[in-house]
Amino acid sequence: MKLALIGVGQAGGKVVDEFLDYDARTGADIVRGAIAVNTAKADLQGIDRLPEDRRILIGQSRVKGHGVGADNELGAEVAEEDIDEIQGALDSVPVHEIDAFLVVAGLGGGTGSGGAPVIAKNLKRIYTEPVYGLGILPGSDEGGIYTLNAARSLKTFVDEVDNLMLFDNDAWRSSGESVEEGFDAINEELVQRFGVLFSAGEITEGSDIAESVVDSSEIINTLKGGGISSLGYADVEVDEPERKGLLSRLRGDSDDGIDSTEATNRITSLVRKATLGRLTLPCEVSGTERALLVVAGPPEYLNRKGIEHGRKWLEEQTGSMEVRGGDYPRRGEGTVAALVLLGGVTNVPRVKELQQVAIEAQQNLGEITDESEDRFSELMDSDGELESLF
Numbered sequence: 220m221k222l223a224l225i226g227v228g229q230a231g232g233k234v235v236d237e238f239l240d241y242d243a244r245t246g247a248d249i250v251r252g253a254i255a256v257n258t259a260k261a262d263l264q265g266i267d268r269l270p271e272d273r274r275i276l277i278g279q280s281r282v283k284g285h286g287v288g289a290d291n292e293l294g295a296e297v298a299e300e301d302i303d304e305i306q307g308a309l310d311s312v313p314v315h316e317i318d319a320f321l322v323v324a325g326l327g328g329g330t331g332s333g334g335a336p337v338i339a340k341n342l343k344r345i346y347t348e349p350v351y352g353l354g355i356l357p358g359s360d361e362g363g364i365y366t367l368n369a370a371r372s373l374k375t376f377v378d379e380v381d382n383l384m385l386f387d388n389d390a391w392r393s394s395g396e397s398v399e400e401g402f403d404a405i406n407e408e409l410v411q412r413f414g415v416l417f418s419a420g421e422i423t424e425g426s427d428i429a430e431s432v433v434d435s436s437e438i439i440n441t442l443k444g445g446g447i448s449s450l451g452y453a454d455v456e457v458d459e460p461e462r463k464g465l466l467s468r469l470r471g472d473s474d475d476g477i478d479s480t481e482a483t484n485r486i487t488s489l490v491r492k493a494t495l496g497r498l499t500l501p502c503e504v505s506g507t508e509r510a511l512l513v514v515a516g517p518p519e520y521l522n523r524k525g526i527e528h529g530r531k532w533l534e535e536q537t538g539s540m541e542v543r544g545g546d547y548p549r550r551g552e553g554t555v556a557a558l559v560l561l562g563g564v565t566n567v568p569r570v571k572e573l574q575q576v577a578i579e580a581q582q583n584l585g586e587i588t589d590e591s592e593d594r595f596s597e598l599m600d601s602d603g604e605l606e607s608l609f
């Protein structure tokens with residue numbers, strides 16, 4: 220799947236840079252255009268891979284390159300005011316070559332949480348390609364203002380994109396370290412997961428053709444219908460089998476030394492691990508509207524029966540009739556990996572908690588106004604649940 224990436228704010232810019240790194244390292248070739256947008260000059264200077272002319276400083280007349288200091292209303296305002304400049308930077312992206320836009324932002328700060336929904340809305344107005352969001356939720360120790368920003372931005376962002384994929388920093392830090400200390404490792408994990416998803420179905424030179432190829436349309440169909448999505452991943456090391464020569468392939472020589480029962484079991488247990496282990500956004504699997512299973516690895520290990528078993532198991536777990544599955548042959552990684560995209564998740568404890576904390580924070584600050592009360596109650600149903608968000 221070919222993407223145009225728009226990183227908004229510091230986290231957005233760093234994650235976009237990490238995607239470029241992933242592309243260069245793996246040859247995945249998923250990024251067809253990328254920009255980083257920020258109100259802080261120093262953050263843009265901290266980016267490594269993205270060329271300087273792709274780093275767009277907005278809000279200069281208002282904040283003089285010093286950032287918006289976690290004020291997400293100001294972040295939204297300056298993105299609105301400088302939308303032509305952002306759009307101008309996107310004009311050089313070969314849109315006819317891309318399958319979708321991906322707007323990436325941390326939802327706790329001011330620039331990303333305020334600016335990302337504004338940019339997504341503008342993209343949807345101009346282009347027919349799907350516009351997806353990749354939002355990063357703040358750690359729970361980051362303070363009330365971050366939680367409040369994330370709760371506000373979540374609702375706006377989910378409304379402006381075709382699907383909002385979420386990554387929860389809280390679930391990903393190692394014990395004992397603050398979120399900031401672990402960002403490099405967290406970003407690598409994040410991009411590893413989304414990188415495998417978006418590179419599935421991309422046939423690069425010299426790659427094997429998949430038996431049951433996952434292509435962009437299956438990713439797009441799984442994300443269709445909007446709402447929030449989460450991603451699970453698990454892998455296991457395997458010996459890379461020797462690549463068969465043309466002669467042995469023509470002879471139909473099937474003895475690759477791989478036990479097919481073992482290959483089936485490996486895949487089914489990987490699918491369970493990916494689904495029930497740590498998701499990018501921890502959530503209840505049952506009630507998921509659509510799902511996609513991708514099994515990646517050397518083609519000799521991509522056992523069709525295993526993938527079908529895994530797909531059926533996912534159908535049972537999610538209760539969804541729309542579970543797609545396929546393989547993504549790739550060599551050189553020395554692993555077989557299962558990736559599970561849960562599209563349209565409905566029961567997310569972290570999102571509920573975030574909203575609750577945000578309401579309390581506002582009440583404590585004595586800032587609850589009729590308007591903000593309406594805004595939050597809109598997000599909640601009569602039981603205090605947040606079902607309406609989805």
Ligand SMILES: Nc1nc2c(ncn2[C@@H]2O[C@H](COP(=O)(O)OP(=O)(O)OP(=O)(O)O)[C@@H](O)[C@H]2O)c(=O)[nH]1
Pocket residue numbers: 227228229230231233234258259262286287288289290324325326327328329330331332355356357358361365388398402403405406
């Ligand atoms: N995963 C991840 N999260 C990050 C990273 N950098 C910041 N964050 C998180 O993203 C949220 C927003 O931070 P920033 O992106 O720095 O904020 P910003 O959008 O630039 O907004 P301002 O600094 O207020 O202008 C916070 O909750 C951080 O925890 C990163 O490199 N990786």
